[in-house]
Amino acid sequence: MISRHRKSWPAAVEIHPASEAASILQALHRGCNTSVLPVSLEQIAQLVGVVRVIRKPLRRSGRLLPVNGRYVIELDDSEHPFRQRFTLAHEIGHLLVARKAAEVSFSQNGLVHCSLDPHLESICDSIAANLLMPRQEIERRLGDASLSLNSLSLFAKEFQVTLSALAIRVTEIFDEYAFVLWKYGRRPGSARIAFRVHWSATPRGIFIPKHDACQPECVVEATCKHRRIYGVIAELDLGSLRGPHRVQARPLSPGRSPEPRVLMMVHLDRQEQRVTSGFSDLGESEPCPSE
Numbered sequence: 184m185i186s187r188h189r190k191s192w193p194a195a196v197e198i199h200p201a202s203e204a205a206s207i208l209q210a211l212h213r214g215c216n217t218s219v220l221p222v223s224l225e226q227i228a229q230l231v232g233v234v235r236v237i238r239k240p241l242r243r244s245g246r247l248l249p250v251n252g253r254y255v256i257e258l259d260d261s262e263h264p265f266r267q268r269f270t271l272a273h274e275i276g277h278l279l280v281a282r283k284a285a286e287v288s289f290s291q292n293g294l295v296h297c298s299l300d301p302h303l304e305s306i307c308d309s310i311a312a313n314l315l316m317p318r319q320e321i322e323r324r325l326g327d328a329s330l331s332l333n334s335l336s337l338f339a340k341e342f343q344v345t346l347s348a349l350a351i352r353v354t355e356i357f358d359e360y361a362f363v364l365w366k367y368g369r370r371p372g373s374a375r376i377a378f379r380v381h382w383s384a385t386p387r388g389i390f391i392p393k394h395d396a397c398q399p400e401c402v403v404e405a406t407c408k409h410r411r412i413y414g415v416i417a418e419l420d421l422g423s424l425r426g427p428h429r430v431q432a433r434p435l436s437p438g439r440s441p442e443p444r445v446l447m448m449v450h451l452d453r454q455e456q457r458v459t460s461g462f463s464d465l466g467e468s469e470p471c472p473s474e
């Protein structure tokens with residue numbers, strides 16, 4: 184899954200996801216004037232020593248296997264192709280981290296998929312995001328655009344990534360937007376069912392607690408009920424996010440989760456003066472893989 188924790192890896196195996204990904208992409212595009220979207224992960228995999236990418240039923244999203252000094256990556260073929268792309272990029276991340284580690288202290292024979300190590304997983308997620316959504320391409324395509332949840336879906340299709348992955352990347356690069364994924368359910372230990380924060384992606388300095396009940400509930404409920412994208416200026420009281428803000432909300436496809444989920448985008452660029460009562464109907468929710 185996409186990790187929400189960004190902690191530092193021990194200094195001995197320090198790896199900088201952005202620079203590692205940038206040097207791979209540079210090597211891939213050497214001799215070309217323009218980079219091409221979607222990024223060709225199969226080419227990148229070959230470049231870093233992967234001999235085969237095998238898609239088959241798996242109990243996990245993917246894994247990296249050492250085979251005679253080279254590597255094979257297996258992916259669960261039941262997942263959406265965009266999700267498989269993120270997993271492939273994540274496994275390439277494992278390979279890069281393992282190589283870096285091997286340079287410092289231990290041999291590649293010791294390679295293990297450390298799925299229980301959240302630090303390692305967050306580094307591999309970050310490498311995956313940098314490979315699939317290079318900063319330069321995000322800035323070039325999204326930098327001038329006034330983003331909406333509809334335009335974000337179109338960009339997600341262009342990059343062939345899930346909406347959640349792109350939302351997280353947007354908050355890493357720009358500081359004008361925050362995203363909250365609401366999921367209908369209970370807080371652990373509580374009986375009250377409501378839309379609650381499942382995850383959030385925010386620029387540095389903004390904190391939204393997990394499991395907080397939804398505000399503004401009305402727009403989230405309406406968007407879920409009518410399967411449309413709605414915009415409103417709403418009073419927020421979400422962790423450090425307070426006061427009237429322009430928000431948009433859209434329902435997400437069911438995916439692997441049976442509970443209704445709604446993605447909300449908050450515009451942070453300027454504080455609004457007043458709250459609006461009615462919703463602007465921003466159109467039908469385009470199908471787009473969400474997670």
Ligand SMILES: [Zn+2]
Binds near residue numbers: 273296297298304
């Ligand atoms: Zn992993």
